[in-house]
Amino acid sequence: MRMSNMFFRTLRESPADAETVSHQLLVRSGYIQQLGAGVYSILPLAQRTMDKIENLLRDEINAIGGQELKMPVVNPADVWKETNRYYEIGSEMSRFNDRKGGDMVLAMTHEEVVADLTRKIVQSYRQLPMLVYHIQTKWRDDPRPRAGLIRVREFVMKDSYSLDMDQEGLDKQYRAHYQSYFNIFHRCGIPVVSVLSDVGMMGGTMAHEYMYLTPIGEDTLIMCDSCGYMANRQIALFDKPEPVVEDELPMEKVETPEMKTIAELAEFLNIPESKTAKMVFMVATFVEDQGETEKVVFAVVRGDMELNETKLVNALKAKELRPAHEEEIEMHGAVPGFASPIGIEGVIVIVDDLVMESKNLVSGANEEGYHLLNVNAGRDYEAQIVADITAAEAGFKCVECGSELRETRGVEVGNIFKLGTKYTKALGATFLDKDGKAQPVIMGSYGIGTGRLLACIVEEHNDEYGIIWPISVAPYHIHIVSLRGVEKEAEEIYHSLTDAGFEVLFDDRDESPGVKFNDADLLGMPVRITIGARSLKEGNVELKLRHEGEKQLIAVNDLIDEVTKVTDRLWADLQASVIEVPFKVEQ
Numbered sequence: 001m002r003m004s005n006m007f008f009r010t011l012r013e014s015p016a017d018a019e020t021v022s023h024q025l026l027v028r029s030g031y032i033q034q035l036g037a038g039v040y041s042i043l044p045l046a047q048r049t050m051d052k053i054e055n056l057l058r059d060e061i062n063a064i065g066g067q068e069l070k071m072p073v074v075n076p077a078d079v080w081k082e083t084n085r086y087y088e089i090g091s092e093m094s095r096f097n098d099r100k101g102g103d104m105v106l107a108m109t110h111e112e113v114v115a116d117l118t119r120k121i122v123q124s125y126r127q128l129p130m131l132v133y134h135i136q137t138k139w140r141d142d143p144r145p146r147a148g149l150i151r152v153r154e155f156v157m158k159d160s161y162s163l164d165m166d167q168e169g170l171d172k173q174y175r176a177h178y179q180s181y182f183n184i185f186h187r188c189g190i191p192v193v194s195v196l197s198d199v200g201m202m203g204g205t206m207a208h209e210y211m212y213l214t215p216i217g218e219d220t221l222i223m224c225d226s227c228g229y230m231a232n233r234q235i236a237l238f239d240k241p242e243p244v245v246e247d248e249l250p251m252e253k254v255e256t257p258e259m260k261t262i263a264e265l266a267e268f269l270n271i272p273e274s275k276t277a278k279m280v281f282m283v284a285t286f287v288e289d290q291g292e293t294e295k296v297v298f299a300v301v302r303g304d305m306e307l308n309e310t311k312l313v314n315a316l317k318a319k320e321l322r323p324a325h326e327e328e329i330e331m332h333g334a335v336p337g338f339a340s341p342i343g344i345e346g347v348i349v350i351v352d353d354l355v356m357e358s359k360n361l362v363s364g365a366n367e368e369g370y371h372l373l374n375v376n377a378g379r380d381y382e383a384q385i386v387a388d389i390t391a392a393e394a395g396f397k398c399v400e401c402g403s404e405l406r407e408t409r410g411v412e413v414g415n416i417f418k419l420g421t422k423y424t425k426a427l428g429a430t431f432l433d434k435d436g437k438a439q440p441v442i443m444g445s446y447g448i449g450t451g452r453l454l455a456c457i458v459e460e461h462n463d464e465y466g467i468i469w470p471i472s473v474a475p476y477h478i479h480i481v482s483l484r485g486v487e488k489e490a491e492e493i494y495h496s497l498t499d500a501g502f503e504v505l506f507d508d509r510d511e512s513p514g515v516k517f518n519d520a521d522l523l524g525m526p527v528r529i530t531i532g533a534r535s536l537k538e539g540n541v542e543l544k545l546r547h548e549g550e551k552q553l554i555a556v557n558d559l560i561d562e563v564t565k566v567t568d569r570l571w572a573d574l575q576a577s578v579i580e581v582p583f584k585v586e587q
Contacts, residue, residue, distance in 0.1 A: 001476065003507045003519075007044050010519050020216050022458035023148030025467050029522045038145025038153035045523070046454065048475035050156070053188065053450050054135050056472065057158045060184050064176040065131045066160055071113045073137050077103035079112040083426040087287045088319050092140045106139040111423045111445055114161040118441050119429035122163065128431060128441070129169045133160030135450070147216060149455040150411060156451060162444035165431060170418055170442045174206075175583050177416050177446045181210055184448065185413065186577045188457055189470030192413060194581075195221055195230040198310050204419040204445075211410030212456045219410050222392045226403035228584075233407070234310035236392035237399040241274075243358040249374040256371045260337035262303040265371065269362060276303030277361040277375060279339045281324035284316050284348070292319070296328055296347045298339075300355050300377070301390050303362075308391035315350060315387035333366060340364040340372060341381045351383035352390050413453050419443040461547075467524030468547050471570040476505035478563065479525035481516045483532040490531045493541065493559065497529075500560050502567070521546070526570055527563060545570075 008030030018024040026032045031046035042050060058068065077095065080086035086093075086105065094106040107113070114132065122128065135158045142153050149155075162173035178194070185192045190212055197209040209232060211221060222236035223229065231237070259265045266273045280299040285292055297316065301307050313321050329336050332347050340363040341349045355361070356377050363375040377383060394407040421440040424430070430438040454473075461468040471477060478497060482490035487508070494506045505525055507516050520528050530542040540553040543562060554562045 001505050003505065004509050006505075010522055018148065020147040020150065020455075020459065021462055022150065022455040025458055025462060025522070026148055026455065029467060029519075029524070032149065038142055038151070040149060040152060040154075040451075042451070045475045049454055049457075049469070049473050050450055052473045053453055054156075054158070056187055057135065057184060057448060057450070060180045060187075061131075061133050061158070061160055064173075064180050065129075066133045067131065068134060069132055070134050071107075071110050071117075071136060073107050073139065075105050075107050075113060077105050079116050079427065080105055083112055083115075083423055084287060085112070087292070090320055092142065094139055094141050107136075108138055108140045109157075109445070109447070110134070110136070110159055111161070111419065111443070112427070114163075115423040115427040115429045115441075115443070118163055118424060118443075119427055122429065122431050122441060125165045125431050125433050125439075128163055128165045129173060130163045131160060131173060132163070133158060133446075147455070149451040150216070151218070152451065155449050157447050157449045159445065159447040161446070164442045164444075165433065165439065167442065170420070170444050174416060174418055174444050177444070178208065178583050179581060181414050181416065181446070181448070182581045183578050185210060185212075185453075186579070187472050187574065188453060189472065189574060189577075190413065190453070190456055190460055193221075193230060193410075194584075195232050195410075196235060197232040197412075197415065198234040198314070199417060204417045204422060206418040208416050209412045210414035212413050212460070213408055213410045214456070214459055215409050216459065217409035217411040219412055221408050221410050222394075222405050223408060224398040224401065224403055224405055227398060227401040229398050229400045229405075231392075233392055234308070236405075237388070238392040238405060239397035239399045239402055240354045240390075241397075243354070246359050248376050248379060249360050251375060251380060252373040253365050253367075253370055254373055255369060256338075257369045259371070265362065266303065269371075271362065273304040274302055274358075275361055277301075277340075277355055277363045278303045278305075278307075279334075279341070279364060280307045281329050281334070281336075281339070282309075282312070282321045283324045283328060284313070284318035285320050285322075286317075287319050296324055296332060297321075298334070298341050298344060298347050298349045299389060300341060300349070300351045300383075302352065302354055302358060305352075305354075305390040306393070308389055311387065311389045311391075312350065315385055315389055316348065335364065335366050335368055338364040338366065338368055338370060340366050340375065341383075342366065342372070342375065344381075348385065349381065349383050350385040350387065350389060351377050353386055353388055354390065356383065356386050411452070411456055411459075413456055414446075414448040416446045417444060419445050462524075465518075466522035469524045469526060470574055471526045471567060472574055474503075474524070474526050476503045476525050477567055478502050478504045478527045478529060479520050479523065480504060480506045481513075481520055481528060481530045482506070482508055483513055483516075483530070484510075485533045486531050486536050489536055493529070493531060493556065496560065497563065500564075502563060527566060529559070529563075 011028045014024035164170045192210045197207045199207045220233040282297045360374040424441040528544045544551045
């Protein structure tokens with residue numbers, strides 16, 4: 001490809017709104033352009049990388065039995081209504097009507113469509129197992145797109161779906177994907193870890209996320225260096241401390257003027273925060289008979305801990321949560337800052353399991369300026385739900401081995417789910433087993449976003465000058481920089497390299513050497529060949545690997561052999577990172 005004809009433009013300065021390295025470099029180097037919030041055009045250089053990522057995905061998924069198809073991004077809402085997700089998913093799903101008034105949606109994922117296809121195609125156990133996948137545009141109307149391609153509204157995803165007759169078959173396909181995903185990320189030059197995660201809107205019995213560890217990540221991961229326990233903070237467990245054994249004491253009201261926070265209250269009463277109870281007021285949305293209702297929730301956790309909203313929404317089996325407004329709290333008789341579940345009616349009281357075991361805690365009195373001493377759940381108020389609803393934090397004890405936990409940040413680059421029969425039962429996707437009885441097909445779902453993966457590759461592989469592409473996904477393998485006065489010779493070398501099968505980007509522009517070298521570093525191709533009059537006079541060209549500082553002179557007659565050697569080494573180094581990863585049901 002000649003750069004004089006290429007549809008791109010490099011920038012010397014980063015966009016003002018670009019906070020992450022990948023966002024800055026992808027825009028500066030002319031790989032992407034923003035059209036709107038969370039909506040990007042993928043320009044020719046980036047499209048070549050996207051094509052390579054997608055072909056790599058095909059390679060790995062085909063290797064475990066995948067069959068590629070293509071499902072529509074515009075779906076009639078009927079199939080989403082059959083699973084109830086039309087009503088359960090909030091504003092992230094875009095809904096509209098066609099010209100006849102029919103309800104339509106832009107697909108966020110394709111479980112419903114796969115289940116619909118399955119009920120039309122699969123009839124007998126003899127057709128199972130199967131694995132289908134596609135690489136397709138998705139739309140999720142994210143309210144907070146950020147970081148370039150890392151968090152967008154329109155994106156391309158590879159999503160695959162396994163179909164099995166029993167749990168054993170699902171386990172097998174799930175584990176095949178587990179390893180295949182590590183292969184994919186390692187072949188892209190991305191180090192990842194797998195962590196247990198919340199099944200979220202997908203549902204099912206198990207999920208793993210593949211996390212690229214980076215400070216820019218929005219996910220908080222809880223990890224134990226001693227035993228290897230890892231989980232997304234959304235579902236992470238920890239070894240809760242044993243409460244002090246003591247008798248229940250009589251409840252007593254005390255004056256606590258202006259003591260509205262746990263820290264202020266504990267200091268005023270000269271007690272540890274662990275002897276207090278914290279009230280968190282939420283409003284939960286529930287889906288009932290295709291309609292929605294809202295209910296006020298009083299969540300009670302120990303004062304030295306934080307509420308985990310994901311655990312809370314799962315315990316409630318709610319669609320979503322939002323903070324309660326002050327008037328919603330007061331209408332049930334509670335006083336913000338001095339609230340308690342004692343005497344409250346018309347709300348859902350959900351209590352953390354540690355609070356249920358902790359005696360004589362300090363709680364609000366539902367009266368401005370007063371708290372209650374020696375409050376005991378089960379004696380002084382009843383919980384409709386008791387569950388683990390506290391968030392794991394660094395410094396807490398590991399649930400597996402008791403060692404200290406730590407936190408790190410990560411970007412989710414892939415996920416896998418054991419869906420079971422959630423979708424096939426809803427849509428009636430059954431097969432006849434060996435005894436002639438109808439059984440629901442068992443599904444798994446597995447996704448990787450290609451644009452986010454591309455951005456994470458750039459986050460991992462860059463320096464102060466620009467991108468450093470791994471050879472597996474580089475738009476071109478070789479970048480020829482032709483200096484003035486050697487146009488004819490450069491043309492001949494360009495053709496000889498392309499004829500030898502190399503992918504070559506040829507900078508034939510009439511630009512200064514400084515501009516060309518800066519652009520070469522910014523664009524990040526693995527191998528740079530500089531053709532200049534001085535070296536060419538002695539029969540040489542200059543070869544430099546993008547990730548190394550050293551330059552070497554190569555005889556023009558030996559160039560094909562030398563480029564073959566260095567590119568083979570780059571491929572071999574990358575392939576050496578593709579290793580078998582033990583599967584852990586619990587981490």
